[in-house]
Amino acid sequence: MTTTAVSAPVAKPGAGMTVAIFPTCANDVMFPETPIATVKLLERMGCKVVFPKAQTCCGQIFTNTGYYDEAMGSVKNFLKAFESYDYIVGPSGSCVGSVRHQHEMLARRDAGDRIGDRVAAVTSRTYDISEFLVDVLGTTDVGAYFPHRVTFHPSCHSIRIAHVGDKPQQLLRAVRGIDLIDLPDATTCCGMGGTFSLKNPDVSVSMAGDKARNVASTRAEYLCAGDNLCLLNISGVLNRTKAGIKPIHLAEILAQTEGDE
Amino acid sequence: MTSTELERLTPAPPPGELVDSPRFQVSARTSLTNTQQRANLKHATTTIRNKRARVVGEVADWQALRTAGEQIKNRVGRHLDEYLLEFEKNFTEAGGIVHWARDAEEANRIVIDLVEQTGEKEVVKVKSMVTQEIDMNEALEAARIAAWETDLAELIVQLGHDRPSHIVVPALHRNRAEVREIFLREMGRYGTPPPDGLDDTPVNLAGAARRHLREKFLRAKTSTSGANFLVAETGSLVVVESEGNGRMCLTLPQTLISVVGIEKIVPTFQDLEVFLQLLPRSSTGERMNPYTSIWTGVSKDDGPQAVHVVLVDNGRTNVLSDPIGRAALRCIRCSACLNICPVYERVGGHAYGSVYSGPIGAILTPQLRGLASDVDRSLPFASSLCGACNEVCPVRIPITDLLVHMRHKVVEAKKSDPPHIPHTAEPQLMSIASWVMADGKHLAWAGKGTALVDLILGKGFKVKKFGPMPYPLSRWTDARDVPMMPEQSFRTWWKKNRGELA
Numbered sequence: 001m002t003t004t005a006v007s008a009p010v011a012k013p014g015a016g017m018t019v020a021i022f023p024t025c026a027n028d029v030m031f032p033e034t035p036i037a038t039v040k041l042l043e044r045m046g047c048k049v050v051f052p053k054a055q056t057c058c059g060q061i062f063t064n065t066g067y068y069d070e071a072m073g074s075v076k077n078f079l080k081a082f083e084s085y086d087y088i089v090g091p092s093g094s095c096v097g098s099v100r101h102q103h104e105m106l107a108r109r110d111a112g113d114r115i116g117d118r119v120a121a122v123t124s125r126t127y128d129i130s131e132f133l134v135d136v137l138g139t140t141d142v143g144a145y146f147p148h149r150v151t152f153h154p155s156c157h158s159i160r161i162a163h164v165g166d167k168p169q170q171l172l173r174a175v176r177g178i179d180l181i182d183l184p185d186a187t188t189c190c191g192m193g194g195t196f197s198l199k200n201p202d203v204s205v206s207m208a209g210d211k212a213r214n215v216a217s218t219r220a221e222y223l224c225a226g227d228n229l230c231l232l233n234i235s236g237v238l239n240r241t242k243a244g245i246k247p248i249h250l251a252e253i254l255a256q257t258e259g260d261e
Numbered sequence: 262m263t264s265t266e267l268e269r270l271t272p273a274p275p276p277g278e279l280v281d282s283p284r285f286q287v288s289a290r291t292s293l294t295n296t297q298q299r300a301n302l303k304h305a306t307t308t309i310r311n312k313r314a315r316v317v318g319e320v321a322d323w324q325a326l327r328t329a330g331e332q333i334k335n336r337v338g339r340h341l342d343e344y345l346l347e348f349e350k351n352f353t354e355a356g357g358i359v360h361w362a363r364d365a366e367e368a369n370r371i372v373i374d375l376v377e378q379t380g381e382k383e384v385v386k387v388k389s390m391v392t393q394e395i396d397m398n399e400a401l402e403a404a405r406i407a408a409w410e411t412d413l414a415e416l417i418v419q420l421g422h423d424r425p426s427h428i429v430v431p432a433l434h435r436n437r438a439e440v441r442e443i444f445l446r447e448m449g450r451y452g453t454p455p456p457d458g459l460d461d462t463p464v465n466l467a468g469a470a471r472r473h474l475r476e477k478f479l480r481a482k483t484s485t486s487g488a489n490f491l492v493a494e495t496g497s498l499v500v501v502e503s504e505g506n507g508r509m510c511l512t513l514p515q516t517l518i519s520v521v522g523i524e525k526i527v528p529t530f531q532d533l534e535v536f537l538q539l540l541p542r543s544s545t546g547e548r549m550n551p552y553t554s555i556w557t558g559v560s561k562d563d564g565p566q567a568v569h570v571v572l573v574d575n576g577r578t579n580v581l582s583d584p585i586g587r588a589a590l591r592c593i594r595c596s597a598c599l600n601i602c603p604v605y606e607r608v609g610g611h612a613y614g615s616v617y618s619g620p621i622g623a624i625l626t627p628q629l630r631g632l633a634s635d636v637d638r639s640l641p642f643a644s645s646l647c648g649a650c651n652e653v654c655p656v657r658i659p660i661t662d663l664l665v666h667m668r669h670k671v672v673e674a675k676k677s678d679p680p681h682i683p684h685t686a687e688p689q690l691m692s693i694a695s696w697v698m699a700d701g702k703h704l705a706w707a708g709k710g711t712a713l714v715d716l717i718l719g720k721g722f723k724v725k726k727f728g729p730m731p732y733p734l735s736r737w738t739d740a741r742d743v744p745m746m747p748e749q750s751f752r753t754w755w756k757k758n759r760g761e762l763a
Binding site: 020023027028029030031032036039049050051052053054055057062064065066067070071074076077081161187189191192193194195197198200201202203205206207208209232233235236237239 | 646647667687737739
């Protein structure tokens with residue numbers, strides 16, 4: 001583990017790139033610190049960040065509950081808001097995964113191949129923050145400093161829909177001062193599942209309880225994930241047990257530098 | 262039915278039809294309170310999925326095998342009519358007799374007639390999912406024919422007046438102490454009793470079952486089975502199993518009646534090489550299953566001399582007509598999706614109100630039975646869409662995509678219900694939310710509303726987290742703390758700190 005006191009000078013691999021931030025609707029309203037951190041991080045990487053104001057939501061709450069027609073407003077609006085950008089970046093494996101995996105299917109079903117092709121093009125330029133940093137900017141060391149005990153929950157949609165793989169862990173391992181603890185049964189679902197948690201609350205709470213116990217067993221200070229709604233679910237249960245483990249989004253750790261502490 | 266007046270021949274299963282089961286969420290709640298069953302399920306599913314992971318990890322070309330399995334089964338779907346006729350021709354030429362059944366009722370009628378023609382009053386059974394699906398045992402019972410399960414776990418289920426809770430290991434929800442109790446209580450009533458002083462060690466329980474079953478194997482003149490595969494090219498049936506009970510049923514009796522779903526076809530004998538690698542490793546975590554039986558019509562003076570196949574549709578052609586939903590017909594009943602599923606692990610198979618449980622049951626059953634019943638409308642929602650099942654499926658069924666597809670079909674069905682059928686306000690809420698999310702201006706406007714609520718709650722009452730919320734949000738807050746909304750949204754921060762909006 002690197003604990004060098006002096007951070008390496010941060011390269012600017014994003015210099016000359018314009019990135020459209022897709023904070024996602026839940027982060028915009030409930031967890032603004034996460035997209036704020038994403039913006040600061042991208043700017044530190046040299047990117048110019050813009051916020052397309054027409055944007056709303058990925059629409060997965062509709063899609064995954066079976067409301068395809070109701071999801072189309074979000075799909076068309078995503079196209080309208082982001083079509084003119086080369087890079088669209090959001091801090092959520094789940095929302096980015098939904099955009100990439102579901103928008104094209106919905107668009108072709110509803111409005112045919114003409115809009116389907118356009119939607120396919122814009123969604124293929126949409127990245128989770130971890131993918132953008134590792135795959136597009138080609139960096140795992142973003143110059144972050146976070147001297148804390150952290151355990152990481154790889155959210156289901158980030159690994160199985162967006163397929164971000166171990167990019168978040170690669171980024172975390174390069175953070176200075178971090179003590180990264182393995183989470184037992186890390187890839188097991190926390191039970192959030194969008195409307196699943198409302199439609200099957202008992203099963204959902206049981207899953208969240210097991211996840212919270214595994215998190216507590218790490219004795220970490222922070223539980224990190226790439227999706228805030230999973231964190232909301234797990235920490236909602238953890239809070240009742242007074243475990244004292246704080247939820248934090250990946251982007252917020254990566255945005256921290258030595259001067260912040 | 263005459264059986265209501267006469268004493269039953271076989272142990273009675275729980276009353277009622279599976280399709281009339283309560284909604285999944287209701288049954289799941291009940292299952293969760295059964296702590297013994299939850300412990301049994303957790304232990305069993307953890308053991309099997311770890312075994313599976315080990316033996317799958319040994320196969321260097323596992324992903325290529327999965328793709329091959331997917332593609333072979335897709336080809337079967339595209340040309341099912343041709344392959345079925347090819348199978349019929351080859352099986353008939355080898356001395357077998359093929360029967361076609363549109364639905365459960367036709368299939369059961371055919372089996373009853375065939376057994377009655379032999380003059381026998383009992384059959385021994387090889388474990389079979391499709392005979393569970395058509396409820397064949399109860400149809401035979403009503404015709405005064407006793408159907409005896411001979412798979413150890415199916416025997417435990419049958420003697421326990423129970424229903425299977427898993428596709429491959431149907432007594433997964435029972436531990437050995439419970440098995441011992443069932444054997445002591447029931448075995449003697451239906452045949453050879455257990456030995457005196459039976460304890461609950463696995464070897465002694467298996468010994469008791471062996472003695473009990475041997476009497477039936479040696480007596481029975483007629484047997485029934487399913488099949489894991491039908492080979493079109495050769496007209497062969499294939500059964501894979503672990504206990505040898507299948508081999509007994511397939512070789513000792515004079516008449517063999519196999520009931521098989523029409524999707525079980527594989528085109529050529531060589532295709533078996535793919536599936537005989539995929540199936541045992543995915544299902545029981547074995548490199549190879551102990552017994553593989555393959556038969557092609559009748560072998561003169563060897564084994565059963567009257568060999569029948571009943572090919573069952575029972576909803577399968579409806580599934581095939583849906584270009585997305587048909588992927589579920591690729592299923593080879595390995596149960597890897599059940600064993601990996603965090604929802605199944607907690608509630609077990611009975612909560613699904615269906616012979617097919619777990620993730621595959623949630624996509625297959627509502628397609629086979631349709632969306633008329635409460636339970637079938639609830640099954641596609643019995644998942645957090647975590648996708649663990651997608652990764653283990655040996656024929657690469659995109660289970661979560663099909664769950665979402667079926668949810669859409671449920672929503673469409675609900676929307677076309679006649680107005681007197683009561684529904685929740687979900688469609689109206691979704692409509693309103695859809696309007697909000699269709700335009701950034703709408704969302705900004707709605708955001709001001711929530712900010713106002715927050716202002717009143719947060720500033721007015723100085724609370725840090727939301728208190729108890731009204732139904733249905735109470736389903737969340739009963740077990741979880743929810744923090745208050747932040748003071749400013751990201752949008753507001755951006756305007757203050759970055760200014761221009763693109």
